[in-house]
Amino acid sequence: MLKQYSFEKTAVxxxxxxxxxxxxxxxxxxxxxxxxxxxxxDLGFPKNQITALIGASxxxxxxxxxxxxxxxxxxxxxxxxxxxxxxxINEPNVNIYEIRRHIGMVFQRPNPFAKSIRENxxxxxxxxxxxxxxxxxxxxxxxLKGAALWDEVKDSLDKSALALSGGQQQRLCIARSxxxxxxxxxxxEPCSALDPISTVKxxxxxxxxxxxxxxxxxxxNMQQAARVSSQCAFFHLGHVMEYTPTATxxxxxxxxxxQDYISGSFG
Amino acid sequence: xxxxxxxxxxTVIINLIVAAVVGILIFLLAYILIAGLPHxxxxxxxxxxxxxxxxxxxxxxxFNSFYLLVLTMLISIPISLGAGIxxxxxxxxxxxxxxxxSAIEVLSSLPSVVVGLFGFLLFVVKFKIGxxxxxxxxxxxxxxxxxxxxxxxxxxxxxxxxQREAGLSLGLSKWKTEIGIILPVAxxxxxxxIVLSAGRVFGEAAALIYTAGQSAPVTNFAxxxxxxxxxxxxxxxxxxxxxxxxxxxxxxxLASNASQLSAAASAVLIIAVLLFNLGARVLGNFLYRRVxxxx
Ligand SMILES: Nc1ncnc2c1ncn2[C@@H]1O[C@H](COP(=O)(O)OP(=O)(O)OP(=O)(O)O)[C@@H](O)[C@H]1O
Ligand SMILES: [Mg+2]
Numbered sequence: 001m002l003k004q005y006s007f008e009k010t011a012v013x014x015x016x017x018x019x020x021x022x023x024x025x026x027x028x029x030x031x032x033x034x035x036x037x038x039x040x041x042d043l044g045f046p047k048n049q050i051t052a053l054i055g056a057s058x059x060x061x062x063x064x065x066x067x068x069x070x071x072x073x074x075x076x077x078x079x080x081x082x083x084x085x086x087x088x089i090n091e092p093n094v095n096i097y098e099i100r101r102h103i104g105m106v107f108q109r110p111n112p113f114a115k116s117i118r119e120n121x122x123x124x125x126x127x128x129x130x131x132x133x134x135x136x137x138x139x140x141x142x143x144l145k146g147a148a149l150w151d152e153v154k155d156s157l158d159k160s161a162l163a164l165s166g167g168q169q170q171r172l173c174i175a176r177s178x179x180x181x182x183x184x185x186x187x188x189e190p191c192s193a194l195d196p197i198s199t200v201k202x203x204x205x206x207x208x209x210x211x212x213x214x215x216x217x218x219x220x221n222m223q224q225a226a227r228v229s230s231q232c233a234f235f236h237l238g239h240v241m242e243y244t245p246t247a248t249x250x251x252x253x254x255x256x257x258x259q260d261y262i263s264g265s266f267g
Numbered sequence: 268x269x270x271x272x273x274x275x276x277x278t279v280i281i282n283l284i285v286a287a288v289v290g291i292l293i294f295l296l297a298y299i300l301i302a303g304l305p306h307x308x309x310x311x312x313x314x315x316x317x318x319x320x321x322x323x324x325x326x327x328x329x330f331n332s333f334y335l336l337v338l339t340m341l342i343s344i345p346i347s348l349g350a351g352i353x354x355x356x357x358x359x360x361x362x363x364x365x366x367x368x369s370a371i372e373v374l375s376s377l378p379s380v381v382v383g384l385f386g387f388l389l390f391v392v393k394f395k396i397g398x399x400x401x402x403x404x405x406x407x408x409x410x411x412x413x414x415x416x417x418x419x420x421x422x423x424x425x426x427x428x429x430q431r432e433a434g435l436s437l438g439l440s441k442w443k444t445e446i447g448i449i450l451p452v453a454x455x456x457x458x459x460x461i462v463l464s465a466g467r468v469f470g471e472a473a474a475l476i477y478t479a480g481q482s483a484p485v486t487n488f489a490x491x492x493x494x495x496x497x498x499x500x501x502x503x504x505x506x507x508x509x510x511x512x513x514x515x516x517x518x519x520x521l522a523s524n525a526s527q528l529s530a531a532a533s534a535v536l537i538i539a540v541l542l543f544n545l546g547a548r549v550l551g552n553f554l555y556r557r558v559x560x561x562x
Contacts, residue, residue: 071436101438111429114452114559123447124437160559173433180437 003260005236011254012042012243015231019046022184022214023068023103027080028090030063030072030238037063037076041240043233045184050206050215052225052246055235056266061218064235065186068216069103070096084184101128104177108189110169112161112176117153120161120172121179128180139179146212147175148205167198171205178209185209187217191224203228222262226250234258296537303534306527312535315485321515322522325532327483330499331400331506332539335479336469338404338502343411344461350412351419351457356445375413380473382410387477398505403479407468414467418460422453451558459551466543470536472510480505481515509536 015021021044030038038060045051053061067078070089073096082090089099113120121143122136130136140157144150149171153164161172170190177185187206191199206215206228219225225232226246233243234257242249242258253259260266314324350371358364386406390396426449434444450457483506486499493500507515509532516522516529 069436071432097438097440099438100436105436107429107432107436109429111427111433113430113433113448124434124439127439127443127447162559176433176437 003266005241005255005257007039007237007239007241009255010239010241011258012233012240013231013245014042015044015046015243019049021045022047022084024083025064025068025080026083028064028067028082029079030060030067031077031079032063032075036238038067038238041080043240043243045214045216046230047214048210048212049230050210050217050228052229052232053216053218053235054220054222054225054232054261056261057220058237059235060238061235062188063238065188065216065218066105068184068186069100069105071100071105101180102182103184103186104180104182106170106173106177106185106187106190109193110166110173112164112169112172114160114162116158117161117164117172118157121176124176125179143175143179144172146178146205146209147171148201148208149175165198167194167201170194170198170202174202174205174209178213183214185213185215187215189218189220192220199224222250234261236261296541299530299537300534303530303532303537306531307534311531316483316512317522320522321512321520321525322528325509325512325535327485327499328507328509328512328532329535330486330488331479331483332469332508332510334499335400335403335407335475335506335508336465338400339407339411339468340461340465342404343408343415346408347412347415347419348457350416351423352445352450354416354420355423356441356449371413371416374409375417377410378473379410379471382406383474383477385409386474391478396503398478398480398482399503400479400506401502403475403506403508404502406474406478407471410471410474411464411468414464415460418464419453419457422456422460423449425456426452454558455551455555458554459547462543462547462550466540466547469543470510470540472508472514475508475511476514479508479511481507481511483507483512509539 016024024044025041028038028041029036041064053065055061063072063076066072067076067090068082072078078090080090081088084099084103087094113123115123118140121140125136125139130139141150141154144153149168152168153159153172161169164172170193174185174187174190191202194202203224206217209215217228229246231244232246232249234241234249236257242254244254248254249258250262253262257266311324312329313326315327316323316325354364354367358367383406386402386409390402390405391398396402430448430452431444434448435441439447484504486501486504487497488499490498491500492498493502495501496504513529513532513536516525516532520528522528
């Protein structure tokens with residue numbers, strides 16, 4: 001039987017004091033029809049840092065993350081505000097295609113296109129009007145280097161992306177996202193389909209990438225959250241229960257729900 | 268009876284059934300080819316038919332079959348591509364969509380002779396187009412559309428959802444994702460379906476008897492202007508196809524060697540259909556390797 005935790009007693013820091021925020025949500029609510037899957041999420045994400053979202057299965061992490069770049073359009077109703085560069089991007093009239101170029105996303109299962117490695121990266125760039133051959137080549141190289149994949153694939157850029165290993169495919173998906181030169185990178189359990197060695201590689205990649213990008217990562221793996229993130233949000237049944245610096249959350253959780261989740265005596 | 272024994276018996280029975288199916292097919296093919304091939308010659312393949320007796324070569328009919336096929340595909344591929352993309356990607360799950368789906372199902376189960384009669388009454392008689400390639404092509408389109416639409420919809424739906432999410436998350440529009448990412452992955456399946464349906468269209472007779480007609484006027488193969496009455500490309504001339512020719516030679520052929528003629532024509536028809544099937548496989552595999560860049 002699931003323990004009951006009070007949704008009144010939360011510990012959510014704002015992080016707005018001495019750092020600037022890459023984006024922020026205010027009263028974010030998500031409904032799948034009648035299912036109220038996300039309640040009042042107020043979270044701010046510091047620039048050039050990694051923020052982890054943790055919580056049990058079904059707690060609403062993906063639901064929240066997918067709202068941030070409007071991937072829930074047509075699937076769920078999202079109310080509240082999503083601030084990005086002083087614009088509420090949850091307004092109906094914003095250009096969602098533009099938004100998604102600034103806020104990239106990497107999914108749980110690697111989903112490279114059934115195209116060559118090079119085409120995986122340049123396809124969306126070309127669609128966005130980048131035509132110069134030199135520029136495209138350059139983006140392929142920098143993005144693959146950024147995703148720590150360059151050395152492994154530089155001689156086989158015209159091979160099928162489907163022939164790569166799962167971990168390489170996931171890093172290719174990261175490369176494909178950063179080739180768009182986004183601001184924010186959203187990752188939904190990017191390592192859950194990967195072996196430990198590939199996981200380490202992806203984590204190292206993320207730690208490098210935070211110099212250029214603001215990263216929000218959903219993970220089930222608490223060690224991973226501890227290794228990569230600066231702050232950490234704990235979700236429970238569609239509520240944000242605690243949002244504190246990662247070190248604080250793992251050494252000194254503020255509320256019973258987080259304490260139980262972290263110590264493994266949850267539920 | 269142990270599980271192992273049950274398993275063994277089931278395997279034997281299944282293998283026997285498969286062997287029976289393959290056996291029947293091989294027997295049929297062998298019978299038709301052995302009966303027909305000895306009578307196939309170059310002059311038979313290119314010669315003209317005597318309009319009265321039905322004797323002579325099948326050159327014009329062979330051309331008509333291919334021409335009708337091309338016209339039919341030119342009409343039906345764009346329509347079914349649009350319909351398939353709509354059903355797979357854009358149609359909401361509501362009563363209107365299920366109505367469309369049932370309509371397609373009904374259309375696909377219409378007997379081809381009924382489609383032919385409909386084409387005869389509407390195009391040939393009412394619109395006064397007469398027995399013509401174009402009437403035949405439209406009738407065949409009716410009969411081809413539902414199967415092609417189905418095939419395209421299924422090929423598109425079989426592409427994993429996460430490919431669509433990948434496209435959308437990169438800021439591509441839904442249409443761009445569809446055409447640039449989903450369609451190429453589905454293309455091998457779509458092409459296989461098109462080529463297989465081409466085989467079916469090529470062998471169709473009933474829908475054509477009253478639409479494309481049963482006469483194969485000798486055409487002037489030096490004249491490729493579709494507007495000229497004698498041109499083989501003129502879509503308004505009657506055009507007996509190979510399959511219709513076989514039917515006609517068998518039912519009302521007056522030639523002394525009618526049975527040989529029809530056996531030979533059947534062999535040619537079967538070989539053409541087999542080539543379509545083989546072509547579907549080869550082309551499908553080739554395209555798959557091309558679009559996925561796998562060698
Ligand atoms: N497409 C959808 N349609 C309807 N309900 C959904 C959909 N996606 C998620 N939900 C519901 O929203 C709630 C939160 O799901 P969500 O996928 O966000 O959880 P999660 O924290 O990401 O879980 P996991 O760790 O298993 O990925 C669940 O109750 C789920 O049933
Ligand atoms: Mg999830």
